[in-house]
Amino acid sequence: MKTLAQRVPELTPGLLPTLGRSIWPFLAGFGFAYLMQVGIAPAVGEFYGSLLVNIGIAIVLAVSLNIVNGFAGQFSIGHAGFMLVGGNAAAAIVYYGSIKLWGSPEIHGGFLGPGELLLVAGCVAGGLWAAFAGLIVGLPSLRLRGDYLAIVTLGFGEIMRVLVTQTGPQLRGKDAAEASWFTLMTKLNGNLGFSNPQGAYLDPQNPFWVWVFVSILLIVAYRLKSSTHGRALLAVRENEVAAEAMGVPTTRAKVSAFVLAAFFAGIGGALFAHELGSTLKPDPSTLGFQKSFDIVIMVVIGGMGSITGAVLAAVILTVMPELFREFDQYRMIVYALALIFMMILRPQGLMGLRELWDTSWWRRIFRRGGAS
Amino acid sequence: MSRLVDVFLHALTQGSLYALIALGYTLVYGILRFINFAHSDVVMVGAWVSYTLAGVFGWAATGSPAIAMPVVLILTMGICAVLGFTIERLAYRPLRRAPRLNVLITAIGVSLFLEHAGRLDAVFGPDPVSMPKLLSEEPLFHIAGVAVPIVDATVVFLAIALLLLLEWLVYRTKLGAAMRAVSFDERTASLMGINVDRVVSITFLIGSALAAAGGMFYGLKYGQLDVTAGSVWVLLGLKAFVAAVVGGIGNIRGAVAGAFLIAFVENFMATYASPAFQDAYVFAILIIVLLVKPGGLFGSVTREKV
Numbered sequence: 230m231k232t233l234a235q236r237v238p239e240l241t242p243g244l245l246p247t248l249g250r251s252i253w254p255f256l257a258g259f260g261f262a263y264l265m266q267v268g269i270a271p272a273v274g275e276f277y278g279s280l281l282v283n284i285g286i287a288i289v290l291a292v293s294l295n296i297v298n299g300f301a302g303q304f305s306i307g308h309a310g311f312m313l314v315g316g317n318a319a320a321a322i323v324y325y326g327s328i329k330l331w332g333s334p335e336i337h338g339g340f341l342g343p344g345e346l347l348l349v350a351g352c353v354a355g356g357l358w359a360a361f362a363g364l365i366v367g368l369p370s371l372r373l374r375g376d377y378l379a380i381v382t383l384g385f386g387e388i389m390r391v392l393v394t395q396t397g398p399q400l401r402g403k404d405a406a407e408a409s410w411f412t413l414m415t416k417l418n419g420n421l422g423f424s425n426p427q428g429a430y431l432d433p434q435n436p437f438w439v440w441v442f443v444s445i446l447l448i449v450a451y452r453l454k455s456s457t458h459g460r461a462l463l464a465v466r467e468n469e470v471a472a473e474a475m476g477v478p479t480t481r482a483k484v485s486a487f488v489l490a491a492f493f494a495g496i497g498g499a500l501f502a503h504e505l506g507s508t509l510k511p512d513p514s515t516l517g518f519q520k521s522f523d524i525v526i527m528v529v530i531g532g533m534g535s536i537t538g539a540v541l542a543a544v545i546l547t548v549m550p551e552l553f554r555e556f557d558q559y560r561m562i563v564y565a566l567a568l569i570f571m572m573i574l575r576p577q578g579l580m581g582l583r584e585l586w587d588t589s590w591w592r593r594i595f596r597r598g599g600a601s
Numbered sequence: 602m603s604r605l606v607d608v609f610l611h612a613l614t615q616g617s618l619y620a621l622i623a624l625g626y627t628l629v630y631g632i633l634r635f636i637n638f639a640h641s642d643v644v645m646v647g648a649w650v651s652y653t654l655a656g657v658f659g660w661a662a663t664g665s666p667a668i669a670m671p672v673v674l675i676l677t678m679g680i681c682a683v684l685g686f687t688i689e690r691l692a693y694r695p696l697r698r699a700p701r702l703n704v705l706i707t708a709i710g711v712s713l714f715l716e717h718a719g720r721l722d723a724v725f726g727p728d729p730v731s732m733p734k735l736l737s738e739e740p741l742f743h744i745a746g747v748a749v750p751i752v753d754a755t756v757v758f759l760a761i762a763l764l765l766l767l768e769w770l771v772y773r774t775k776l777g778a779a780m781r782a783v784s785f786d787e788r789t790a791s792l793m794g795i796n797v798d799r800v801v802s803i804t805f806l807i808g809s810a811l812a813a814a815g816g817m818f819y820g821l822k823y824g825q826l827d828v829t830a831g832s833v834w835v836l837l838g839l840k841a842f843v844a845a846v847v848g849g850i851g852n853i854r855g856a857v858a859g860a861f862l863i864a865f866v867e868n869f870m871a872t873y874a875s876p877a878f879q880d881a882y883v884f885a886i887l888i889i890v891l892l893v894k895p896g897g898l899f900g901s902v903t904r905e906k907v
Contacts, residue, residue, distance in 0.1 A: 370892075379636070379705075565710045565711070568713070572703045576700065
């Protein structure tokens with residue numbers, strides 16, 4: 230009889246089978262994104278196409294904030310600050326990068342063309358840059374708890390906004406081609422925000438990359454939630470002192486959740502920056518604390534800690550304002566009242582702590598082989 | 602020299618404004634332990650109500666009588682006190698036992714409601730307006746060649762008077778003792794026969810009245826009222842809240858001290874360092890203070906127990 234320790238090697242699956250099993254959700258996600266690109270976007274037209282892009286970006290923001298607010302229970306309301314950092318970095322890389330590589334900021338190549346690869350590189354770089362900002366913000370401030378943490382994250386968000394407002398005007402054409410990258414990263418067009426008259430990469434007919442990042446984030450969030458690290462975060466949320474007593478490195482867990490959230494917020498900001506029609510628009514005025522509040526509201530309405538809840542809330546809160554656009558004056562009033570009633574009548578949010586597949590009606594529909 | 606005096610006076614006036622608003626945050630936080638994000642909108646409503654009242658009484662034209670200012674001030678404070686009371690009664694009271702995050706989101710909801718209801722034509726209208734001059738523009742006196750306008754002097758004087766009144770109310774009356782007891786421990790206070798709901802209501806009445814005064818003084822000093830959903834109000838509220846946190850939230854004297862600290866740093870740095878980063882200084886102070894002394898300058902840190 231072998232001991233368990235001796236059996237570990239034979240029970241551990243090899244690298245290739247693990248990879249094989251891990252890859253299929255990503256393949257499914259990319260397949261879905263491709264379907265969005267070639268099937269759904271052309272079929273639904275401009276209006277619904279842009280709505281779908283907005284939904285995708287809202288999902289990225291809500292689910293990423295849910296990692297730190299919902300999983301780890303650390304209340305952060307500075308998410309828009311990281312969007313701003315990531316968005317500006319990505320916009321600068323794509324705009325100045327195009328000028329440096331191809332001599333003009335035009336849209337280069339079609340679907341999956343070289344321009345789009347630069348876009349992806351820009352998004353990832355924007356995410357990394359935002360994650361770095363998250364580390365700088367998170368290390369000192371996560372010692373604080375509750376409301377204090379919320380206020381400090383808000384303060385950092387505002388500071389980032391003020392810093393971006395003070396950057397120099399955007400360089401064009403030859404000036405940009407000759408300037409060094411170091412100079413270029415300080416030319417973010419201050420208060421006005423970046424603009425590219427040549428067009429944007431993510432238009433309503435071109436949502437592929439939005440949905441690629443949505444799928445990656447959803448898989449990461451789902452895997453995280455059921456992993457050791459995710460369980461550590463949930464433990465911190467439920468009771469920090471008890472978690473520490475059980476040997477959870479609480480500070481490390483919190484900071485890593487914060488950095489991960491900031492990374493995806495940066496990607497969300499990068500997508501947001503490359504979305505709006507002919508203008509790149511990561512300008513500081515649209516990414517202030519109001520935007521942070523919007524994302525927090527999505528997380529709370531969805532149910533803190535529920536991934537599907539955050540997705541659901543992101544979809545609802547993006548679609549609703551569009552549907553009621555004709556009641557312009559009153560729609561925000563109704564929204565505000567709905568928010569208040571929701572909090573009074575269903576304080577745990579739409580899903581609470583559960584995921585979609587935990588709900589009773591889901592089980593009733595998809596019950597497999599009797600009750601288990 | 603005259604520049605120094607000028608900046609000093611501005612900081613003093615602005616500090617008084619912040620203090621009036623910060624007290625509302627700190628009173629509510631002290632008792633209910635949540636950030637009342639709708640407070641900055643009560644400030645906004647205060648400013649707009651005072652503008653509307655001045656129009657209703659026909660004092661919008663120059664040369665309004667001396668009685669104009671006090672009448673408008675008292676009415677504005679009264680109206681906003683009722684508004685604050687109503688908000689607490691309808692939106693916050695049903696959530697007294699709910700997680701604080703829910704109350705926070707509700708506060709954001711109330712804030713959005715006030716901002717967008719105010720934009721309607723039937724309420725305040727969608728355009729920024731300029732505040733009528735309820736006070737004479739003649740300077741009151743001169744210090745080192747700098748004219749001190751009546752507006753600034755009145756704002757500082759009335760703010761200090763209101764602060765002293767609040768100080769007396771909280772530390773010298775039975776009601777104040779009840780407020781401090783509820784703030785210390787709500788359950789025990791209610792066991793001692795204190796009507797907690799009534800104390801909370803009164804807190805909202807006082808906080809909103811002070812916020813209304815702050816809003817009106819803001820309008821008198823700066824002469825411009827931003828649209829009701831304008832970021833000016835939110836930023837004003839945020840800075841006042843930062844003042845409350847810096848002074849140790851829940852602590853009345855701390856909020857006043859924090860307000861003046863914020864105002865002085867903001868104004869002096871904007872004048873002598875760089876005006877571009879004016880808003881950043883405020884949040885930088887906040888972050889530095891919280892990292893060095895997590896309970897604020899005059900607050901106490903409560904240790905978390907299992």
